[in-house]
Amino acid sequence: MKPNISVLGTGYLGVTHAAGLAEMGFDVIGVDVDAAKVARLARGEVPFHEPGLDDLVRTHTESGRLRFTTDHSEAAAFADVHFLSVGTPQSADGEAADLRYVDAAIDMLAPHLNRPCLVVGKSTVPVGTAARLTDRLTALAPAGHTVELAWNPEFLREGHAVADTIAPDRIVVGVGSDVAEKLLREVYADILERGTPFLVTDLATAELVKVAANSFLATKISFINAMAEVCEAAGADVTTLARALGHDARIGHRFLHAGVGFGGGCLPKDVRAFRARARELGGEGAAALLGEVDSINVRARARTLDLVRDSLGGEPAGHRIAVLGAAFKPGTDDVRDSPALAVATAVARAGAEVTVYDPMVRSAGAAACPGLTFSGSLEAAVTDADLVLLLTEWEEFRMADPRLLAAWVRTPRLVDGRNALDHQAWAAAGWSVRAPGRAPVAGQPSRDGAA
Numbered sequence: 001m002k003p004n005i006s007v008l009g010t011g012y013l014g015v016t017h018a019a020g021l022a023e024m025g026f027d028v029i030g031v032d033v034d035a036a037k038v039a040r041l042a043r044g045e046v047p048f049h050e051p052g053l054d055d056l057v058r059t060h061t062e063s064g065r066l067r068f069t070t071d072h073s074e075a076a077a078f079a080d081v082h083f084l085s086v087g088t089p090q091s092a093d094g095e096a097a098d099l100r101y102v103d104a105a106i107d108m109l110a111p112h113l114n115r116p117c118l119v120v121g122k123s124t125v126p127v128g129t130a131a132r133l134t135d136r137l138t139a140l141a142p143a144g145h146t147v148e149l150a151w152n153p154e155f156l157r158e159g160h161a162v163a164d165t166i167a168p169d170r171i172v173v174g175v176g177s178d179v180a181e182k183l184l185r186e187v188y189a190d191i192l193e194r195g196t197p198f199l200v201t202d203l204a205t206a207e208l209v210k211v212a213a214n215s216f217l218a219t220k221i222s223f224i225n226a227m228a229e230v231c232e233a234a235g236a237d238v239t240t241l242a243r244a245l246g247h248d249a250r251i252g253h254r255f256l257h258a259g260v261g262f263g264g265g266c267l268p269k270d271v272r273a274f275r276a277r278a279r280e281l282g283g284e285g286a287a288a289l290l291g292e293v294d295s296i297n298v299r300a301r302a303r304t305l306d307l308v309r310d311s312l313g314g315e316p317a318g319h320r321i322a323v324l325g326a327a328f329k330p331g332t333d334d335v336r337d338s339p340a341l342a343v344a345t346a347v348a349r350a351g352a353e354v355t356v357y358d359p360m361v362r363s364a365g366a367a368a369c370p371g372l373t374f375s376g377s378l379e380a381a382v383t384d385a386d387l388v389l390l391l392t393e394w395e396e397f398r399m400a401d402p403r404l405l406a407a408w409v410r411t412p413r414l415v416d417g418r419n420a421l422d423h424q425a426w427a428a429a430g431w432s433v434r435a436p437g438r439a440p441v442a443g444q445p446s447r448d449g450a451a
């Protein structure tokens, strides 16, 4: 018989994991302390945008294989395997991860565990957390040492969460016993049958795989953004440089796009948390490297504001600027640590009148982003603009006709913060173009003299 499963924490990771396991034929219960969220999910509604997830949740709440509750005792009575998928944000007073939600989840679940079971951490945590939680769990659970802890990091990307869950490129499990490994092989049997690599490690290595993976991706992005700084100074072109580098199979093309830098709910805080943990452990080399990765990333945002100044030939104050994009990347409505919103807010703070358009994000809260006005369409956002600033490379912007936009704006100036557009085509439509790591492109006057 298949083991019953609970998933604690119903954010991106938890909901997708729970729905994915239901799809694989398990009976799953999702648990969260947020009663309103649980009520929505129980009705089959996903409170955020993730392609394909709505359908999956609806299908399995209707089939009865997927339920949601606020009651930890219900989850404890039902499940044989409990996944921990709660958030580990950056702490308010420093770079380290805030583990209060992980600790709280264990504290709420453990007192109800009165039979042997497996608790499996999926949240991204500092190395050493699993060992600490093992002690906490066995001390609090009535079933004591028959309750085991394993660690199974998650590598899903927002915007691809469903596909990444159902067909991951690898599964990593940190386990302390053969029993735990066997149970996790049962949970992932469908995926393993397809030959997906299954790596069995100790707890510490499993915890580290996740932060090391995200740090490597962040390093790759900051590397190319550092090259963009050099390219600008040398009069070279970072996109051509990246293309040439990427043809070396050892380097590869992915995560080598220079621009406004990385954001989101994961990479920025994971780099910082790993840096803090590496420092605690005496890993000075890792700490120094990650510190530089973070600084380059923060600088990429500031440098985008400099490009706006260059393009305008002065301060943004008094200018009308259309910002294209608010989400931290295309395919999501997530604005956590979004480079787009950070730059848009900085431009507004510098005195510009900023109108933001994002196909998926319709507002971001006046408190979080003072000075930003959200617009309902691309045309409304760019009409009468003195400068168009692209910050999230949505398909709608990539496909936009520069000739049409040139007719809507007051002055055809483009800052392509993501290096996502065809600059020659935009210049041919009359636009002057600035972008990170590339030489300025002057707009070509149109043949009829309109631009």
Ligand code: UGA
Binding pocket: 124, 154, 155, 156, 157, 158, 159, 214, 217, 221, 254, 255, 256, 257, 258, 259, 260, 261, 262, 263, 264, 265, 266, 267, 270, 328, 329, 330
């Ligand atoms: C990231 C990892 O890619 C996942 O493997 C991981 O599971 C997840 O974090 C997590 O820890 O939960 P995600 O936050 O969805 O996934 O976003 P990414 O696709 O990695 O993009 C991160 C940021 O880097 C975005 O702001 C994106 O625009 C930026 N980026 C990406 C660049 O600036 N340049 C690039 O070449 C690639």
